[in-house]
Amino acid sequence: MLSAVYDGQWDLQLAERQRPVRSREDDVLLAVRATGICGTDIGILSGAYGAATPGVVLGHEFAAEVVEASPGSRFAKGDRVAVDPTYFCGACAACRSNRPNHCEFKTVSETGVSRDGAFCAYHVTEERFLYPIPDETSFSEAALSEPLSCAMTGTAKLDVRPDSDVVIVGAGTLGLLYAWCISLRGAIGTIAEHSPARRAVAATALPNGWRVVGTIEEATEKSGGMLDIGVDTTAVAIPDLLRRTRPGGALLQIGLRQSDTNIDVGYLADKSISLIGSVDSAYGSFQAAVAAITKRLIPVERLVTHRIPLDGLRDGFSLLGCDLERKRLGRPGDAIKVVVDAFS
Ligand SMILES: [Zn+2]
Ligand SMILES: [Zn+2]
Numbered sequence: 001m002l003s004a005v006y007d008g009q010w011d012l013q014l015a016e017r018q019r020p021v022r023s024r025e026d027d028v029l030l031a032v033r034a035t036g037i038c039g040t041d042i043g044i045l046s047g048a049y050g051a052a053t054p055g056v057v058l059g060h061e062f063a064a065e066v067v068e069a070s071p072g073s074r075f076a077k078g079d080r081v082a083v084d085p086t087y088f089c090g091a092c093a094a095c096r097s098n099r100p101n102h103c104e105f106k107t108v109s110e111t112g113v114s115r116d117g118a119f120c121a122y123h124v125t126e127e128r129f130l131y132p133i134p135d136e137t138s139f140s141e142a143a144l145s146e147p148l149s150c151a152m153t154g155t156a157k158l159d160v161r162p163d164s165d166v167v168i169v170g171a172g173t174l175g176l177l178y179a180w181c182i183s184l185r186g187a188i189g190t191i192a193e194h195s196p197a198r199r200a201v202a203a204t205a206l207p208n209g210w211r212v213v214g215t216i217e218e219a220t221e222k223s224g225g226m227l228d229i230g231v232d233t234t235a236v237a238i239p240d241l242l243r244r245t246r247p248g249g250a251l252l253q254i255g256l257r258q259s260d261t262n263i264d265v266g267y268l269a270d271k272s273i274s275l276i277g278s279v280d281s282a283y284g285s286f287q288a289a290v291a292a293i294t295k296r297l298i299p300v301e302r303l304v305t306h307r308i309p310l311d312g313l314r315d316g317f318s319l320l321g322c323d324l325e326r327k328r329l330g331r332p333g334d335a336i337k338v339v340v341d342a343f344s
Contacts, residue, residue, distance in 0.1 A: 002344050003057045004119035004313050009047040010327040014311060017057065020116070020124040022068060027124050028075055030064035030083070034139035035118045036304075037313075037338045038147065039172060039233075040256055042322040044113070046329050048257045052113050059119030059340075060085035060112030063133065063142035073127055080137075081130040082145040082293075083118070084286045085111035101153070101280035119310060121343035131290045140307065140339045141293055144300040146281075148177050149289035154252050154278035155181040156285075158229055162186040165223040167241065170233035171195075171202035171212055173303055173337045174254060178231050180298040183207035187229075190219040192237075197334040205302035205336065216240050235259050238275070242267065250274040305335050309342035316340065 003017040022029050038061050043049030052058075066079040075081070087109035088100035095103050103109075111117045111125070133142045151174060160166070160182050166189025168175045168182075175191055182189060188209040193199050202212045213219050216237065220227055228249045230241035235255025242263050245251060251273065268275060292298045308316045314324050321332040 001121040002310055004059065004310065006044060006052055006054060006056050006058050008054050010045060010324055012045055012058070012314065012317070012324055014313065017120060019122045022124055024126070025070050026073070026127045028066055028073065028127050028130060029068040030081070030123045030125065031067050032062055032064045032118045032121055032123050032343055034063050034143040034339050034341045035059040036061035036140075036143045036147070036173075037316050037320060037340070039174065040113070042317065042320060042329070043256050045317070045322060045324065050258070051107070056112070056114065057116040057118075057120050058112050059117035060110070061143050061146045062118035062123070063139040063145070064118070064123065067122070069127065075127060075130060080133045080135070080139070080142070082133050082142040082290050083123075083125060084129040084131065084149070084281065085117065085146055086280045087111065087115070098283065100283055119313060119340060131286060133290065134294055137294045138301065140304050140341055141300050142290070143339055144173070144177075144303065144337065145286060145289045145293060147173050148181075148292060148298065148300065149281040149285040150174070150254070150279070151177040151181045152285045152288050152292075153280065153282040154178065154231070154254055155185065156282065157276050157278060158182070158250055158252060160185040160187045160229065164228040165189070165220070165226065166229045166231070167192060167216060167219045167227045168231040168233065169216060169237040169241065170255075171198050171336075172233060172332070174233045175231070176202060176205050176303055176336065177298070178233070179210055180207050182229070183210065184292075184297065189229075192216045192219040195331050198332055198336070201305055201334050201336055205299075216244065220244055236261075239263050242273065245271070245273050247271040248273070250276060252276045252278060254278050303337045304339050306338040307341045308338060310340050310344065313340060
């Protein structure tokens with residue numbers, strides 16, 4: 001089967017790989033139906049996010065159809081599922097202290113990062129990572145369960161109120177999913193996004209009452225230049241957000257990019273501001289994300305701007321500003337979520 005293999009910085013090979021096989025009782029063989037390109041994939045290829053293992057098949061945001069499960073399984077051939085790609089053992093110190101997103105075994109078991117992922121036609125995973133989806137939910141919608149689960153995990157760390165002034169930096173998939181998660185908790189906010197092309201697409205995918213503007217300054221225009229809650233998906237906006245955060249406010253940093261930055265820690269203390277990080281999913285988030293998608297509480301299909309076949313994956317990365325030929329990152333065009341939905 002054709003597989004997208006990470007072979008080092010800027011090196012993505014479309015190579016033939018053997019179809020994986022079940023080796024344990026609770027393993028399920030899946031036919032992959034839709035896999036989204038994530039900012040993390042771009043971070044891996046550009047070298048900004050150094051957690052991936054060379055030789056691994058990338059792809060962690062996916063939905064699939066069951067091909068083969070054990071006779072006693074809850075799943076049977078033909079079942080449609082969303083797949084939680086973030087491994088947790090359930091038994092290590094991190095898992096037992098309610099931090100499964102930091103499972104000690106994640107570094108060798110994370111799908112599409114340190115273990116073969118889903119930019120290929122078949123995948124094997126444990127039954128406990130599968131979530132059924134109904135026929136009315138498309139595979140590409142279900143493939144957004146993972147990023148939505150991450151956004152739900154981060155949103156749960158914020159005290160969102162109807163009177164909160166919220167600013168999100170970046171109108172990519174996570175920026176928009178955060179807007180929806182925060183709006184479900186009752187607040188109306190603004191997204192700041194540099195790219196005019198992305199602003200135009202994002203404007204069609206916003207929750208009611210939300211706006212998308214060019215800068216953080218514009219985003220705070222209606223609230224006296226200040227905000228209560230800031231979410232940075234870009235890993236570069238925290239200093240700017242912090243200067244505008246009201247006493248008692250909170251900033252959430254979710255951009256997976258190594259970056260040193262200077263902030264006024266005295267202001268942080270004096271104004272009782274919380275600076276929070278968040279990655280991957282907490283217990284319960286994935287199920288909540290699947291429900292939000294299948295019940296259409298969040299119209300994730302509006303975020304899917306492009307569908308491509310696996311053999312066009314390099315072009316898919318270009319659409320998101322990741323130029324693998326010239327080995328450089330540029331601005332994304334009008335793409336938000338690019339989904340691979342044809343495999344060979
Ligand atoms: Zn992702
Ligand atoms: Zn664990």
